[in-house]
Amino acid sequence: MLKSAERPVEQLLELMGHKGVFTILRSLQNGPLRFGVLQQLTNLPPRTLSLRLKELEELRLISRTEYNEVPPRVDYALTERGRGLEPALEALAAWEEKSLR
């Protein structure tokens, strides 16, 4: 459960401070992804990944869609609020690239 920080940006940054969350958001910029793919991209243990995904859902940054198929399929995608983070994600990625030079 997320601590109830006063400001939305502090709540967001508290979550983004956890390993793998930046990678989840960046990866979802390219479109919806399944749990298994997110696990490969983040290298997070399944329980940690599902906790982070729940927290991202709680902040309404991502949505979780279940498809009634056999076997059942679940997709995670950025919400509109999540898409609103894209300029910040791009700027953070650019900062990282510059600081690696």
Add this chain to the structure above:
Amino acid sequence: MLKSAERPVEQLLELMGHKGVFTILRSLQNGPLRFGVLQQLTNLPPRTLSLRLKELEELRLISRTEYNEVPPRVDYALTERGRGLEPALEALAAWEEKSLR
């Protein structure tokens, strides 16, 4: 001490995940500030604030300058690497504003 995350952006985000760090960086965008002013702006207890400032120095995002005066004066300022974060800080602030509407 900061956990040694692999990627610079994860190390940065881990630090920015702590209460008050975003406010420190945003405030220093307007120019150097003293400890006392940063404490008023962040409402952080002194020991927590000095820990966060040390961690920001460790990541070379801020500099600490001591002036040989009576009483001694210490200023904190964004480094060039810290200035490089400004687009991300602006984008995060804009995201917060939009999500408060």
